[in-house]
Amino acid sequence: xxxxxxxxxxxxxxxxxxxxxxxxxxxxxxxxxxxAHALNLQDSGVDVVVGLQxxxxxxxxxxDEGLAVTTPVDAASRSDIVTLLVPDTxxxxxxxxxxxxxxxxxxxQFAHGFNIHYGQIEPPADVDVTMIAPKSPGHxxxxxxxxxxGTPGLLAVYQDATGExxxxxxxxxxxxxxxxxxxxxxxxxxxxETDLFGEQAVLCGGVTDLVKAGFETLVDAGYSPEMAxxxxxxxxxxxxxxxxxxxxxxxxNSVSDTAEYGGLTRGEAVIDREGMEEILESVQNGEFxxxxxxxxxxxxxxxxxxxxxxxxHQIEEVGERLRDLFAWGAEQE
Ligand code: NAD
Ligand code: MG
Numbered sequence: 001x002x003x004x005x006x007x008x009x010x011x012x013x014x015x016x017x018x019x020x021x022x023x024x025x026x027x028x029x030x031x032x033x034x035x036a037h038a039l040n041l042q043d044s045g046v047d048v049v050v051g052l053q054x055x056x057x058x059x060x061x062x063x064d065e066g067l068a069v070t071t072p073v074d075a076a077s078r079s080d081i082v083t084l085l086v087p088d089t090x091x092x093x094x095x096x097x098x099x100x101x102x103x104x105x106x107x108x109q110f111a112h113g114f115n116i117h118y119g120q121i122e123p124p125a126d127v128d129v130t131m132i133a134p135k136s137p138g139h140x141x142x143x144x145x146x147x148x149x150g151t152p153g154l155l156a157v158y159q160d161a162t163g164e165x166x167x168x169x170x171x172x173x174x175x176x177x178x179x180x181x182x183x184x185x186x187x188x189x190x191x192x193e194t195d196l197f198g199e200q201a202v203l204c205g206g207v208t209d210l211v212k213a214g215f216e217t218l219v220d221a222g223y224s225p226e227m228a229x230x231x232x233x234x235x236x237x238x239x240x241x242x243x244x245x246x247x248x249x250x251x252x253n254s255v256s257d258t259a260e261y262g263g264l265t266r267g268e269a270v271i272d273r274e275g276m277e278e279i280l281e282s283v284q285n286g287e288f289x290x291x292x293x294x295x296x297x298x299x300x301x302x303x304x305x306x307x308x309x310x311x312x313h314q315i316e317e318v319g320e321r322l323r324d325l326f327a328w329g330a331e332q333e
Pocket of ligand 2 (some may be wrong): 195199
């Protein structure tokens with residue numbers, strides 16, 4: 001652990017899997033995170049049962065891996081730790097089904113804080129409520145584990161009824177491989193708000209809008225869509241890989257002086273700070289959460305429209321054609 005961070009970071013030596021060795025973990029859901037948690041826990045010697053609806057197409061896949069599979073209600077009734085790994089929008093419904101199976105001293109665990117932070121799930125006071133959130137898609141959580149590598153993770157304790165919530169959460173983090181890489185302690189609020197802000201303003205929203213705006217600007221000015229695609233989308237990965245490896249400086253050091261000077265003097269002009277602050281505010285005051293919850297209750301009319309528009313954007317058609325023509329398309333997974 002280091003003093004340089006305000007948040008503690010935990011590694012394997014800080015965690016003890018024996019804290020959950022005599023417990024049963026119910027993993028509800030077998031998607032991206034669910035399959036990785038269930039398989040890593042099983043390989044770490046933890047007693048796991050996967051909870052899936054009778055009609056779930058994932059049942060066979062889980063059983064083929066030697067996992068015990070039952071319904072969410074039965075899995076929750078048999079277990080001491082229940083990890084909710086169904087989609088966030090589905091979690092309140094699944095929680096309603098299993099809430100009566102949570103005994104005093106049991107643990108309700110999450111991989112994202114949305115439903116707790118925005119009051120969509122209100123667990124009883126006598127259960128522990130924790131979060132272990134790998135900072136990576138599930139297939140990497142699984143692949144890293146099988147290669148004896150770790151996946152960075154977040155840990156948060158929302159409610160500690162037993163006094164053992166954190167030790168148990170650390171044990172779980174170790175069993176899925178997160179303390180191999182380092183697990184940062186945070187809160188449900190910090191995780192939820194930074195996660196939503198990041199995916200909206202920078203990662204998913206910000207970056208796609210930046211790419212599309214650059215592409216459209218070039219195409220509208222008469223340049224070829226193929227050139228615009230390479231310049232604005234394809235090369236993004238090369239730049240981001242350098243930033244991932246060694247921060248912004250590694251990237252600046254690797255590009256030409258011309259690119260560096262142009263980027264340093266011009267980049268700021270496309271950033272809307274007030275827009276970013278508004279996004280953060282609507283995350284903090286719950287406005288985004290309310291909008292998304294009612295959008296789901298209405299069966300996602302706006303979501304479907306936005307998705308269709310994204311699909312219909314010229315950059316999709318150009319990209320599909322170019323990825324077929326060039327070798328990098330084939331070497332991707
Ligand atoms: P997912 O969409 O990949 O999988 C969810 C699984 O839940 C499905 O495969 C299915 O088994 C089950 N399911 C789906 N609909 C259901 C329904 N109506 N009723 C019951 N079960 C249903 O979900 P995910 O991406 O693994 O997300 C699970 C949790 O992990 C979420 O809280 C998410 O925020 C969090 N998380 C995800 C990632 C990621 O990269 N995917 C990273 C960190 C945290
Ligand atoms: Mg996220």
